[in-house]
Amino acid sequence: MDERRGQAYHRRFSPLYTDYYEYSMTQGYYLSGKGRDEAVFDIFYRQNPYGGGYAIAAGLRDAVEYVLNMRFTSEELGYLSSLGYREDFLQVLEKMRFTGDITAVPEGEVIFPGEPIISVKGPLIETQLLEGLILSMVNFQTLIATKARRMVCAGEGRSIVDFGLRRAQGDGGMGASRACFVGGVASTSNVLLAFEESVSVGGTMAHSWIQSFDSELEAFRAYAQMHPDDSVLLLDTYDTLGQGLPNAVVVGRELEEQGHHLQGVRLDSGDLAYLSKKVRAVLDEHGLGHVKISVSNQLDEYVIESLVDQGAPIDMFGVGTRLVTGYSDGALDGVYKMVQLKGRPIIKISENPAKINIPGEKELYRYYDSGDGLWLLDGLCLARGDDEPTVLMHPDFDYKKTEVAGLKRENIRKEIVKNGELVYAFPTLLETGVWSAQRFSLLYGEHKRFANPHAYHIGVSRELFDLRRSLIDARSS
Amino acid sequence: MDERRGQAYHRRFSPLYTDYYEYSMTQGYYLSGKGRDEAVFDIFYRQNPYGGGYAIAAGLRDAVEYVLNMRFTSEELGYLSSLGYREDFLQVLEKMRFTGDITAVPEGEVIFPGEPIISVKGPLIETQLLEGLILSMVNFQTLIATKARRMVCAGEGRSIVDFGLRRAQGDGGMGASRACFVGGVASTSNVLLAFEESVSVGGTMAHSWIQSFDSELEAFRAYAQMHPDDSVLLLDTYDTLGQGLPNAVVVGRELEEQGHHLQGVRLDSGDLAYLSKKVRAVLDEHGLGHVKISVSNQLDEYVIESLVDQGAPIDMFGVGTRLVTGYSDGALDGVYKMVQLKGRPIIKISENPAKINIPGEKELYRYYDSGDGLWLLDGLCLARGDDEPTVLMHPDFDYKKTEVAGLKRENIRKEIVKNGELVYAFPTLLETGVWSAQRFSLLYGEHKRFANPHAYHIGVSRELFDLRRSLIDARSS
Numbered sequence: 019m020d021e022r023r024g025q026a027y028h029r030r031f032s033p034l035y036t037d038y039y040e041y042s043m044t045q046g047y048y049l050s051g052k053g054r055d056e057a058v059f060d061i062f063y064r065q066n067p068y069g070g071g072y073a074i075a076a077g078l079r080d081a082v083e084y085v086l087n088m089r090f091t092s093e094e095l096g097y098l099s100s101l102g103y104r105e106d107f108l109q110v111l112e113k114m115r116f117t118g119d120i121t122a123v124p125e126g127e128v129i130f131p132g133e134p135i136i137s138v139k140g141p142l143i144e145t146q147l148l149e150g151l152i153l154s155m156v157n158f159q160t161l162i163a164t165k166a167r168r169m170v171c172a173g174e175g176r177s178i179v180d181f182g183l184r185r186a187q188g189d190g191g192m193g194a195s196r197a198c199f200v201g202g203v204a205s206t207s208n209v210l211l212a213f214e215e216s217v218s219v220g221g222t223m224a225h226s227w228i229q230s231f232d233s234e235l236e237a238f239r240a241y242a243q244m245h246p247d248d249s250v251l252l253l254d255t256y257d258t259l260g261q262g263l264p265n266a267v268v269v270g271r272e273l274e275e276q277g278h279h280l281q282g283v284r285l286d287s288g289d290l291a292y293l294s295k296k297v298r299a300v301l302d303e304h305g306l307g308h309v310k311i312s313v314s315n316q317l318d319e320y321v322i323e324s325l326v327d328q329g330a331p332i333d334m335f336g337v338g339t340r341l342v343t344g345y346s347d348g349a350l351d352g353v354y355k356m357v358q359l360k361g362r363p364i365i366k367i368s369e370n371p372a373k374i375n376i377p378g379e380k381e382l383y384r385y386y387d388s389g390d391g392l393w394l395l396d397g398l399c400l401a402r403g404d405d406e407p408t409v410l411m412h413p414d415f416d417y418k419k420t421e422v423a424g425l426k427r428e429n430i431r432k433e434i435v436k437n438g439e440l441v442y443a444f445p446t447l448l449e450t451g452v453w454s455a456q457r458f459s460l461l462y463g464e465h466k467r468f469a470n471p472h473a474y475h476i477g478v479s480r481e482l483f484d485l486r487r488s489l490i491d492a493r494s495s
Numbered sequence: 496m497d498e499r500r501g502q503a504y505h506r507r508f509s510p511l512y513t514d515y516y517e518y519s520m521t522q523g524y525y526l527s528g529k530g531r532d533e534a535v536f537d538i539f540y541r542q543n544p545y546g547g548g549y550a551i552a553a554g555l556r557d558a559v560e561y562v563l564n565m566r567f568t569s570e571e572l573g574y575l576s577s578l579g580y581r582e583d584f585l586q587v588l589e590k591m592r593f594t595g596d597i598t599a600v601p602e603g604e605v606i607f608p609g610e611p612i613i614s615v616k617g618p619l620i621e622t623q624l625l626e627g628l629i630l631s632m633v634n635f636q637t638l639i640a641t642k643a644r645r646m647v648c649a650g651e652g653r654s655i656v657d658f659g660l661r662r663a664q665g666d667g668g669m670g671a672s673r674a675c676f677v678g679g680v681a682s683t684s685n686v687l688l689a690f691e692e693s694v695s696v697g698g699t700m701a702h703s704w705i706q707s708f709d710s711e712l713e714a715f716r717a718y719a720q721m722h723p724d725d726s727v728l729l730l731d732t733y734d735t736l737g738q739g740l741p742n743a744v745v746v747g748r749e750l751e752e753q754g755h756h757l758q759g760v761r762l763d764s765g766d767l768a769y770l771s772k773k774v775r776a777v778l779d780e781h782g783l784g785h786v787k788i789s790v791s792n793q794l795d796e797y798v799i800e801s802l803v804d805q806g807a808p809i810d811m812f813g814v815g816t817r818l819v820t821g822y823s824d825g826a827l828d829g830v831y832k833m834v835q836l837k838g839r840p841i842i843k844i845s846e847n848p849a850k851i852n853i854p855g856e857k858e859l860y861r862y863y864d865s866g867d868g869l870w871l872l873d874g875l876c877l878a879r880g881d882d883e884p885t886v887l888m889h890p891d892f893d894y895k896k897t898e899v900a901g902l903k904r905e906n907i908r909k910e911i912v913k914n915g916e917l918v919y920a921f922p923t924l925l926e927t928g929v930w931s932a933q934r935f936s937l938l939y940g941e942h943k944r945f946a947n948p949h950a951y952h953i954g955v956s957r958e959l960f961d962l963r964r965s966l967i968d969a970r971s972s
Contacts, residue, residue, distance in 0.1 A: 034687035035668065036501035037660055039698035041686065042722070046700075051715050052707060058704075137845065142707060149701075153661040154668055183514055184630035185826040187663070188670030191631055210511035211516065213574045223523075224626075226833040228535075229841050230529060230619060240527050256844045256970055288846055343825035345555070349662040349816040356703040364706050367733045369765055479653045495732055 031055035034149030053143035058358035060134035071471025076200040077159030106313035126454025149354040157352040159197040161344040166201025172322040177204040177334040182342030194342035227253040282310035298331040365489040386426040395475040410477025513627030530620035535835035537611035543852040548948025553677040553946040554765040555638030597912035598958035603931030626831040634829040636674035639823040643678025654681040659819030671819035723755035842966040863903040872952040887954025
């Protein structure tokens with residue numbers, strides 16, 4: 019992790035930022051003598067957000083930073099003591115460091131429901147306590163990275179910019195802006211995120227700037243003089259086509275005469291398709307063909323898709339609320355479930371068959387179509403090393419199978435932490451964004467569409483199928 | 496502010512946590528010689544969240560804490576310098592302290608669209624910079640406090656508990672849990688929030704606790720022995736009625752024999768109305784009538800209302816995702832708009848008449864019905880001291896009026912900060928929750944219902960109506 023992050027610049031992660039029952043259970047494990055039992059927890063989600071066909075993994079780096087730096091202060095231990103936790107248990111917490119392993123898909127990877135995107139292995143007393151904070155980071159950043167990718171898709175090459183900070187959920191704006199870059203946005207308005215992650219930051223003026231001058235033209239001129247080559251003028255304070263645009267043309271021409279160039283104009287209300295066409299025509303008419311048009315105002319992937327379809331001459335979409343809050347889902351349903359204890363695979367039964375987990379320590383493989391080299395399906399095997407299936411089976415229906423013999427496959431998870439030590443070099447946020455776009459290009463278009471996307475298939479090996487079935491039978495009998 | 500908060504325990508607020516254009520504009524004001532001009536900004540929202548009839552104000556304390564503690568580190572100034580900001584401007588930032596006034600409704604107040612819930616008055620250079628962070632705190636916490644109040648309403652006296660941390664949006668979980676208490680929840684699972692705010696925290700076991708034992712009965716027994724009077728047993732790991740409930744009865748009876756009492760059971764899946772009735776009957780049959788039933792699993796105000804209507808014998812609702820993310824809205828649309836500069840009232844025109852703001856520095860009064868003493872309507876007057884209307888007018892339609900002569904009225908905003916000094920004693924979070932419930936009891940039921948609530952009216956004085964109309968006419972001509 020880079021130096022600035024390593025200092026946890028803007029905050030300290032408190033181990034109290036978790037659910038109370040993690041402490042109740044952890045003390046219980048300790049008192050029952052089970053604290054050192056080796057457990058494996060899988061993090062997976064059940065349903066793709068936004069009714070889509072995929073998600074984009076994010077949040078791992080922040081989660082790992084938390085795990086490796088988890089320390090209790092004396093105030094925190096004192097508070098737990100005041101809640102009734104035992105002194106001997108608190109002494110264990112005080113000395114506790116994570117000594118286990120974390121295996122995960124890298125951030126930016128395309129992922130699907132039911133896949134163990136992160137597995138945490140280690141003593142029960144350590145692994146239980148991590149649930150709340152890992153989930154809160156991974157669920158949220160994955161939700162937002164996925165939303166950003168959908169908007170970038172809809173933009174078909176036009177820039178998507180994160181303007182969401184003021185509508186982000188409290189301090190959630192940091193994770194939101196970060197995840198936006200994993201999902202492919204070009205820039206952000208969030209200065210702190212740009213500072214911490216060395217990414218592009220931008221923005222120019224609000225209505226208040228215009229209102230603070232006696233006239234709009236004066237406001238535009240003042241700004242353009244201070245930023246002769248990077249001004250984006252906001253057109254809609256009083257009347258977009260009647261005042262804002264003519265004033266922008268005046269200032270754009272004045273800049274040209276001084277050897278400078280107006281960078282752009284921004285539309286923040288009204289019918290963006292209609293207005294952008296009018297604005298483009300007038301700018302071009304006045305020799306301002308280089309001036310970019312950016313738009314904002316309650317955009318999401320559907321509005322962007324519609325504007326692109328209508329041929330609106332828009333160069334940049336500034337997106338706020340619906341990007342950084344993951345509208346209209348609000349949360350990914352990711353869970354942290356025990357799948358193995360002391361080497362013994364574990365299952366949780368549910369009346370809803372889809373909620374019965376896939377037990378045991380596993381490997382996650384991605385299989386490539388031998389024709390065009392895109393992704394065919396994913397497969398889960400037992401993590402024994404010798405589980406190399408020729409057939410992948412639907413986890414619930416044994417008559418649904420896919421032949422995979424001879425297909426190229428790749429283990430898409432990496433060792434991130436081994437015996438409590440970081441063994442993975444996190445790429446920069448920009449590198450992650452670029453890599454994620456490459457990965458996304460390997461997904462068939464049928465899984466990318468917004469309406470009724472084709473479900474990407476995940477199979478299990480015959481051994482894993484049989485293991486799961488035998489555990490279900492044992493628990494149901 | 497209490498001592499623990501004053502230490503900004505878990506984080507430092509960075510002034511970089513804002514939108515880039517705030518810095519562009521602020522430097523612009525400085526360079527234009529307008530930095531010391533006195534501005535008034537109003538924070539208001541346009542639409543009640545969730546299609547409801549009201550909102551509950553929250554987020555003020557965190558916003559004020561930020562404003563009064565805003566300081567730049569040399570690293571932060573260095574970063575701004577690297578972005579091209581001028582050294583003389585950065586020297587101004589380095590020394591900058593907020594010297595203005597903040598007037599606001601207290602947290603927990605019932606508020607309505609268009610009302611200036613917070614006004615910030617001071618030099619333009621200071622007030623512009625605060626926009627992003629104040630909005631991000633107030634928008635989010637108000638959204639969540641409102642959601643909590645709706646759920647508490649639906650619960651009709653049963654406890655609502657915040658279980659949302661793992662589904663909260665990143666670090667947004669702190670503001671979310673805090674706002675839940677403003678809106679009336681009884682307890683939280685968020686340990687850090689409970690530590691910082693001295694509120695009730697709780698929770699007992701997850702499925703992983705059950706799974707870590709060879710049998711469910713053994714897991715229940717082990718937990719009950721450690722917590723003989725505060726165990727809540729989770730019934731649905733394998734089979735709620737077939738295994739979980741009988742095992743809970745065994746353990747409940749064993750505790751009785753030892754002179755202790757099982758506190759409760761929790762249902763986390765299945766049909767909660769059906770299951771809660773079955774569970775209640777069996778518990779009662781075995782002399783366990785004191786054992787409480789709590790439920791969780793994708794609850795919101797509509798599910799809670801339905802369960803209450805069905806007579807489900809539920810004592811406590813544990814709510815997660817849909818509470819702490821404000822599902823299905825995700826964000827309040829609050830804005831920070833300049834309404835006055837150098838004593839001159841300011842307006843922003845919009846093609847949408849509802850988006851034209853109410854200009855000038857104002858007072859916000861609440862009028863009481865002379866009959867039953869509930870709230871009749873709110874009124875906005877000019878903040879001159881002599882604007883005591885006998886009639887309140889609809890801001891857009893001059894033929895819609897309400898007589899208010901002789902009605903009891905109260906100024907519902909308080910001075911919070913005066914000349915940069917805190918002049919208001921923030922109550923504790925628990926006090927705020929209690930006060931908020933009292934305030935809410937003064938709102939007519941017609942505004943509280945979920946479906947098509949009756950709109951609460953806000954009028955303006957004749958002077959304010961005329962001022963606004965004259966500014967619109969001047970800008971439109």
